[in-house]
Amino acid sequence: MDFDSFYSASYDRVRRAMTLAFRDPALAEEITQEAFFQTLKRWPKVSALDHPEGWTMVVALNKGRDLHRRRVRHDAKQGLLVVLQPDAESGERHVEDRMMVSTLLEGVSDRQRQALLLRYITQLTIPEIAVVMGCAEGTVKATLHSALTKASLQSKETTNVTE
Numbered sequence: 687m688d689f690d691s692f693y694s695a696s697y698d699r700v701r702r703a704m705t706l707a708f709r710d711p712a713l714a715e716e717i718t719q720e721a722f723f724q725t726l727k728r729w730p731k732v733s734a735l736d737h738p739e740g741w742t743m744v745v746a747l748n749k750g751r752d753l754h755r756r757r758v759r760h761d762a763k764q765g766l767l768v769v770l771q772p773d774a775e776s777g778e779r780h781v782e783d784r785m786m787v788s789t790l791l792e793g794v795s796d797r798q799r800q801a802l803l804l805r806y807i808t809q810l811t812i813p814e815i816a817v818v819m820g821c822a823e824g825t826v827k828a829t830l831h832s833a834l835t836k837a838s839l840q841s842k843e844t845t846n847v848t849e
Contacts, residue, residue: 689729693722696739700746708750717753721746759809790837798833805830 700721704714725732725742732738791799797819804815816823 687733689726689733692725692733692738696742697722700739700743703743704746704750707747708754713750713753717746717749720749790840793840794833794836798829798836801826801829802833802837 697718701714701718704718705711708714708717721742724745725738732741735741791802794802800819801815804810804818805812810818812823812826815826819826
């Protein structure tokens with residue numbers, strides 16, 4: 687079977703399956719197109735498989751999961767970035783909070799700051815942070831723990847001084 691015949695016979699079935707799986711027709715269309723592009727790039731090997739359509743479905747499902755994860759992370763980050771129009775009192779509090787966070791981040795090492803930002807601002811998981819920082823997961827956990835401990839102690843010292 688050539689790719690054009692395979693595409694004609696399988697495209698609609700894969701797209702419908704992705705629509706059912708992700709409940710988003712636009713996402714289903716996008717990942718189905720990407721899956722068929724990947725299939726075309728590897729057609730000599732894929733066509734030799736017992737079920738090329740199954741391979742294409744798995745590629746589409748994996749792509750859909752990846753896109754879904756990215757969108758969830760992006761939405762989580764957007765929630766951190768959006769600032770509503772505050773009234774004067776909450777605006778002052780917002781400035782105070784930002785100044786305190788800045789002060790706390792200045793009080794930790796560069797490596798600890800990087801770990802904190804990757805974990806709590808970019809919402810990466812411990813394994814993802816380990817890859818980014820080029821270290822073991824246990825090292826990331828220890829770094830985060832020591833950074834949070836140091837920031838907590840610094841916060842208590844700052845609070846006691848101002849009261």
